[in-house]
Amino acid sequence: MNPPSEISAEQNSNNTTSGNRSLGFEFRGDGMEYFKIWIVNILLTIVTLGIYSAWAKVRNNRYFYSNLYLDNDNFRYLADPITILKGRLIAVAALIGYYIMSLFFPIVAGGLAIALMLAIPYFINQSMGFNHRMSSYKNIQFRFKGSYGQAFMVIYVWPILGILTLGILYPLALLKGNEYFVRNSAYGTSKFDFNATYKDYGMIFLTAIGISLAVGLPIALIAYFVPAFSVISSLLYIVIYFAVIIYVVVSFTNIFYASLSLIEHKFEANLTIAATAKVILTNLFLTMITLGLYLPAAKVRMTKYICSCLTMHTSGSLDNFSAAEKENISALGEEFGQVFDFA
Amino acid sequence: MLIEGIYLDGKTSKRHTARLEVNNDHKITAVHLTEQQIILSFEHQSYAVESRLGNTPREITFDDEQLFVCDNHDEIDKLTTWQTSRSSNQHSWLYHLENNSKLICISTIATIVLLYGIVVYGIPSTAKLMAHNVPYFTSAKLFSSLDLLDETVFEPSTLPVKRQQEIRALMTPYLSNYKGLQPTLEFRSGMKANALALPNGVIVFTDDFVNLIQTDDELIAVLFHELGHLTQKHMTQRMIQDAMLTIMVVFITGDVETFDLVTGLPTLLLDLTYSREFEIQADTYALTLLNQHDIPLQSFVDAMRNLEDYYLKENDGKAHSAMHDFFSIHPKTSERIQLVEKFQQ
Numbered sequence: 001m002n003p004p005s006e007i008s009a010e011q012n013s014n015n016t017t018s019g020n021r022s023l024g025f026e027f028r029g030d031g032m033e034y035f036k037i038w039i040v041n042i043l044l045t046i047v048t049l050g051i052y053s054a055w056a057k058v059r060n061n062r063y064f065y066s067n068l069y070l071d072n073d074n075f076r077y078l079a080d081p082i083t084i085l086k087g088r089l090i091a092v093a094a095l096i097g098y099y100i101m102s103l104f105f106p107i108v109a110g111g112l113a114i115a116l117m118l119a120i121p122y123f124i125n126q127s128m129g130f131n132h133r134m135s136s137y138k139n140i141q142f143r144f145k146g147s148y149g150q151a152f153m154v155i156y157v158w159p160i161l162g163i164l165t166l167g168i169l170y171p172l173a174l175l176k177g178n179e180y181f182v183r184n185s186a187y188g189t190s191k192f193d194f195n196a197t198y199k200d201y202g203m204i205f206l207t208a209i210g211i212s213l214a215v216g217l218p219i220a221l222i223a224y225f226v227p228a229f230s231v232i233s234s235l236l237y238i239v240i241y242f243a244v245i246i247y248v249v250v251s252f253t254n255i256f257y258a259s260l261s262l263i264e265h266k267f268e269a270n271l272t273i274a275a276t277a278k279v280i281l282t283n284l285f286l287t288m289i290t291l292g293l294y295l296p297a298a299k300v301r302m303t304k305y306i307c308s309c310l311t312m313h314t315s316g317s318l319d320n321f322s323a324a325e326k327e328n329i330s331a332l333g334e335e336f337g338q339v340f341d342f343a
Numbered sequence: 344m345l346i347e348g349i350y351l352d353g354k355t356s357k358r359h360t361a362r363l364e365v366n367n368d369h370k371i372t373a374v375h376l377t378e379q380q381i382i383l384s385f386e387h388q389s390y391a392v393e394s395r396l397g398n399t400p401r402e403i404t405f406d407d408e409q410l411f412v413c414d415n416h417d418e419i420d421k422l423t424t425w426q427t428s429r430s431s432n433q434h435s436w437l438y439h440l441e442n443n444s445k446l447i448c449i450s451t452i453a454t455i456v457l458l459y460g461i462v463v464y465g466i467p468s469t470a471k472l473m474a475h476n477v478p479y480f481t482s483a484k485l486f487s488s489l490d491l492l493d494e495t496v497f498e499p500s501t502l503p504v505k506r507q508q509e510i511r512a513l514m515t516p517y518l519s520n521y522k523g524l525q526p527t528l529e530f531r532s533g534m535k536a537n538a539l540a541l542p543n544g545v546i547v548f549t550d551d552f553v554n555l556i557q558t559d560d561e562l563i564a565v566l567f568h569e570l571g572h573l574t575q576k577h578m579t580q581r582m583i584q585d586a587m588l589t590i591m592v593v594f595i596t597g598d599v600e601t602f603d604l605v606t607g608l609p610t611l612l613l614d615l616t617y618s619r620e621f622e623i624q625a626d627t628y629a630l631t632l633l634n635q636h637d638i639p640l641q642s643f644v645d646a647m648r649n650l651e652d653y654y655l656k657e658n659d660g661k662a663h664s665a666m667h668d669f670f671s672i673h674p675k676t677s678e679r680i681q682l683v684e685k686f687q688q
Contacts, residue, residue, distance in 0.1 A: 033397045036441045043454045046461070059396060059437075066399035073349075073358060074400060074412075138358060139351035139410040188356070292609070293451070319357035323408070 021071075021314045027307040029067035031297030037063055038296035054085035064303060065135065071318060078141070079134040121151035132185060133327065143324045146184040154180045171201035178256060187262055188321045196259035204251045208244050215240050246277050257310060264315040271309045279305045346422075348413025350374050350383075363403070363411055365422060371403075374411060392423050395438040462613060466587050467580075467620070474580040489529065489545050500530035502550050510548070513559055514566055517636070524573050536653050540569040542578045555653045560642035564629055568643075571628030577621040584617055619674050626679055630686045640687060644680050651676040 041056035058081045065077035102109035125146045132144035154177045162170035175198060182194035216237070223233040250271045257269035283298035350361035362375040371390060374383045385405060393402040401419040403411040413419065423435065440446055500507065507530050518526045525544040536551040546569045556562050572578065588610055626643075633640055673679075 028398070030398070036447050037397060039447060039450050039454055040437065040441050043450045043457070046454065046457050062396050063399065066396065076402070138356040139353045139408065140356045319355065321356040323354050 019316055023071045023312045023314060025307040025310040025312070026069045027064075027067055027300075027304045028069060029063060029300045029303065031300040034063055034300050035293075035296045051085065054088060055081040057081070057084055068303075068307065070137065070312060073138050076136045076139075077134060078136060079130075121148050121155055124155065125151050128181070128184075129327075137187070138318070138321070140188040140321050140323050143186040143188070143327075144184055145186075146180060150180050150184075167205075171205050172198050174252075175201045178259075182260060186324065188323050190263050190321055193261045194259050195261070196255055200255050200259070201252075204248060204255070207251075208248050211247065212240065212244055243273070243277070246273055246280070250276050253306075265318075266313040266315075268311045268313060269306075269309050270311070271306065275305065344418065345375075346413055346415050346418045348411055348415070350376060351410045351412070353408030353410060361411065363413070369422070371422075392419060395420070395435065397441070461591065462588075466584050466591075467617065470580045470583040470587065471576075473583050474576040477579065489541055489543075489547070492547075493531070497531040497533045497547075500532050500550055502530055502553060506553070510553065510562065513562065517563065517566065517570075521570060521574070524570075526570070526573065535657065536650060538565050538569055540572045540578070542573075542576065544573065546570075546573070551653070552650075555649050556646060557649060558642060558645070560638050561646040561649065563636075563638060564633060564643040564646050567629035567632040568625045570632070571625035572621065575621075575624055575628065577625065581614075581618060581621065585614055588613055622673050622679075623682065626682055627686070630683060640683050644683050647676050647679050 037059055041052070041059060044052040045056055058077065058079055061077040061079070065075040068075045098109065098112060101112060125144075125148065128144040128146065132142040135142045154173075158169070158173035158176045162168075162173040175196060178196065179194050182192045185192045219233050219236050219240075223230045250273050253271050254269045257267040260267045279302055283294070283301060286294040287298050344365040346363040346365065348361055348363060350359045351357075352359075359376045360378055362377060363371060364373040364375060366372045371385050373385055375381075376383065388406050390403055390405045393404070395401065395416065400412050400414055401416060403419075405411070420435075440450070510530075511528055514528060518528075527545050529545055529547045530550065530553070531547055532550040534549050536555050537549045538547065538552055540546050546566070548565075552565075553562075556565070592610055629643060630640055633643060
């Protein structure tokens, strides 16, 4: 199915001696195999009136983590379904509580809404902390430690500045978000770093706007003078819209990995517009004609493609990472990490 | 028994080629690190074997985050069957369910049938039950949305006060049977030709609508249609149904990051199907009431025809496109007239 990643895997093993290696990420999952897990998950979720969804989430995530390989070692997902279930129950209880409050005491409910807005940065930190702790590679867990202030800036202040400046600072808001995410992440005791610039992000937006104008304007002009063309032109707009979206997603993914580093180890992503479009269109088509039954296989195909484009350029051995100290998270803190994490 | 695999101590990321030693009593006794020629004793440690999932490697976790990984499914399965009390054993039936092609076929069909049942029968009847049991003030408070509509789409009515009074006088006798719903009549302009019933009992007629109607009987026919929505609590029901649909879609696809088109389109189509069902119910209700009051059913047909003519003019004489019909909240006028013919028989 996926020749490029196999070739790179072979190269990896040949280069072991040099110290500087290029390791390809590889996803070894299979569409049919995941379909079976997915359909059983849905069936059991329906039969148990949603309770099983916590177990379904763990099985899904385990499948995708455990099939992701780097240097012949796989990642792992460690979460306990009970924790996720408790988090979801807290979320549902809070929602019902809020609903009842808003019926009887609308003013209190308004106050709660503001309190919730202020609490969101805290919950996002908890959620990222949980997801990182529950991910491991070579039996070393990831970590995330972000401050409330930073999270508040990234979630509210920077995006609002982006809007107030009519989008001029919007790339900066995205950049700040990514910096916040990456620089607070760690593999064991080793922190990740991120070194993209405002210019990198801004150029992607400018190019996207440029393409839209350069292609969109002539089409609009032709459609204006030749009315018969208007049927084709609306189709063309959909194509351009789709192409620009893919351009932006591909460029941001590539820039993200190019800017990512873990001590002296670097990363690289080589997604291409043509290949990404092919994967998305194939998935969309097959999902529609199978009335959604292809959805799990579509996710496997997408993951396979993205992983086949990712490379880690190591400098020295990957054997020397050490585990971070065990974090003492209160039971409630752990479950709060799941409250806003229904996906 | 010796099982080949990899050992990771949980303190550093160094992997060790290892062999898991299982004694004749089926207990894990040690892990041999083959390269270092070290034997780690596990005689008195507790351990957990992770459940089998697809072709992913098997994992055995020991105290202090120590981990043994291997691909030898058969040997590990043997190990788990011996440890009857292990939690992992509870999960092995999941693996068998996931890998039995007959069961998968049955599951797929069962899931489709269940989903169909939930969408076609479960959600509407649950929503109906809930809509009829929420206290009046709940639905009134939740959707007392006339203020909101006034701020967004409606303008004050430009109908002469005399005409408004005439219509009120015409309709009030019919409303006296519906004290429980607290129906009130309102006139507004904006939103083209339309009549709507809000859950708190407010029935709004737009100016364009009043102007296109030719007889009083037609007005009464449409009033009955809106009363049908009110008595059957359609708006509340639709809100509840939409919420349930969304929750269902999130449960099914929530663990799969999908593009909105794939999940959004079916949700939209189902919502439209539900809403057309409500229109037919309200139409049937209106026809029954017309019969009770000895008003000719033709007035309902005329009202529908007038509405259609109005919208044809609005669209510059262009007929509705197939796309428009497909995404319309209301059934086609011809279908509604057919309903009247059926009803007459």
